[in-house]
Amino acid sequence: MTHVAAIATYLPCWGSARGRVAGGDEDAVTLAVEAGRAAIDAATGGGSAGGGEAGPGGVQRVVLVSRELPLLEGGNAAVLLAGLGLDPEIEVSERLGGAPAALDALTSARPRTLVIAADVQPCAGAAAALVAGSGLQVVPAARLARSLPVRTRSAAGEVHDYGDPRLLRERGALASLASLAGDGADKPLAFAGVDARQAAAVCAGQPPALPTTGASSALFALAALAESRSSGPLFAAEQATVSGVRVVDGAALVRRVEPAARPVPASTFTPGKEIPVSLAAYERAFSAKVRFEAGRQASTGELDFPPRYRVGQDGTLHTDYTLVPLPRTGTVYTGVTVRVPVPGLPTPYSLVIVELDDVGVRVLAGVTGASPGTVQIGDRGRMVLRRVAVRSGVPDYGYAFCPEQPEEATL
């Protein structure tokens, strides 16, 4: 039996009631970090405070389930752990899978595992569940792997669509579900991984509306059942493969980071040559940049961001700084909006210098979660992990400023 202490969900602010769209600076890893941090915060009652003694929330393992892992070679573990504020020694499993895989990851997880599922296409969202020694009890109920590859995607990303929705409906998830549920079995309370109409057709009562049909939909469904304190079966499908769990008893803290949907701002992409990257510079900067940490000088206690060596008035070299987490809230000191086309970047975009709260440290950052040109000097917001650029094929992660109260475009 699995105990879930906390569940958190994250939806990008862009899109509509029909579905959310990941921002140009979001991918499965940044989505996962948003959901994962929220789950840890919910479990610890914190507000993105950063590291604790045994890792925030006592997390000892992380499982990321997605069909859209950004780095199929080299892996995403380092960025994921850094973004989550977890120790780089923690074990990360990256599982290629959809909604059934997310449920399987949950039921096979040992306590102190953070299970995250993230989707980018066709609708974006992420959800995370923190497995613990107590909480909402979930037991595995059924599992069936069947093959009906109506949509395929090769390693190179090439997609083929078979183009027969009725075949999928008749011989896909519903057929699997029928063969799993014997006569007299409870109807599921939620059915993830299928569209809302199919779910309504097989569920008892009105199943929860789910914002994706991918891996994260299973955990969005679990969050809904936890919120409504419902016990019963929860199924999840991907094509013809289905997994089921039974939610038994207990309670989980639920935190939803689901801002209201807004239309994606108009944007122009100007092709150009690839933006070069120095991986030597990337590697040197990684910890400070992706963990959002400053260097604290041992002798003076001063914070440097980015961390740096210093030379004293007597010419002595000081290299003995320690990395310390920076506060993740602040106020815009100055900001501009680039409207001229810049090859390789979508324009317009806004850049701000943010004065972080209480530490006398400022950071230059792009703006996320708000239409370009809407952030003003004095606005408050938080720093969030985003993919700030893709440079010569390398996703470059760093922190962007997300305003507290995004306004509509004024210019």
Place this chain on the structure above:
Amino acid sequence: MREVAIVGAGMTPFAEHFSLGIKDLLPMAFAECAASVDKGLDVADIQAAWFGELSTTDGFPAGILADTCGLLEVPVTHVENACATGNDAVRNAVMGIASGFYDVVLVMGADKVRESASKDTFWEWAGMTRDMAWDYPLGLVAPANFALHVARYLHESPATREHMAMVAVKNHHHAVSNPKAQLRFDITVDQVLNAPVVVEPFGLYDCTPQSDGAAALLLAAADVADRYTNRPVRIRGVGLGLDRVMHQHKRDMTTFPATVRAAKAAFGMAGLTPADVDVAEVHDCFTGVEMISYEDLGFCSRFEAYKLVEAGATSVGGSLPVNPSGGLKAKGHPPGATGVAQCVELFEQLRGSAANQVDGARIGLAHNVGGPTAVSAVTLLEGPAAVG
């Protein structure tokens, strides 16, 4: 320390010189400089040269200067100090003479911004000036660097976008009569305000064009200057100032401390004050930068630049004409050449032969700020009337 004077000055027009390479522009500017020497120049008199260039178009800069200008027998030093390169090349050459090492030296500056596709310029030039891991990937293109300052300046000072537009109108008007200027047409405040936005708060007409060009100065020790001219322009002061490189480390972005430091050094060396300046060539890569620089150079009090603009004080005919050449804004801005060309303009202004002459100008100031905003160079010149 020996006194140093400018005895010759010349430059190519600033323009999109698609048909001329750096190896063409350098000898063109050099020859015009030589031709400006009242009593003539024997190239063999030149004992050393300093060459300011930011990019390295066609390769190794010092070698290209030596080769294209026929200076293979003398040492040539490449100077690169971001947009302060030109006036820093002057400063280095001054030290060469002031120290007693040389009597006659050449200073040149050149760049060819339009050598690469316009769509690639942002990244190429950002790559020269930005931290590769932290700032560069954010798309901190050149106008954004300065816009971050000017946005805060507009927030704190009474200045408005209209004042910035008035700077653009002024500098465009100054350029109309300058045959070396790139943008020789008048514009209106409305045109500036309604132009397409590049990076807020800069519209198209708030920004310098992309330019190619070269400029040259012949410097001589004051005690030998009369071999070349009876009307030398003395170099009274030179100064270079630096500042934190990353914008997030600049505590007050309404000012450029690099300029304050450079100006303090130059004025201190000259024994002059800002009130002594009769004409100035001020770094106006973006209109708001000219206004902030008025304050940093001591031409007015903090946050009062708008008053000078409103009063027309910095127009030709005003009490302190700034950028009679048209400035970077309208004359053009090939970065390595810019500061040297400012001194070419002042050489002519202080000898009464400028295209857009400021009456009775005796003391001139040239100013660059760049890197972006982490380095500044200031040069103070004095015309021959006061010497004679």
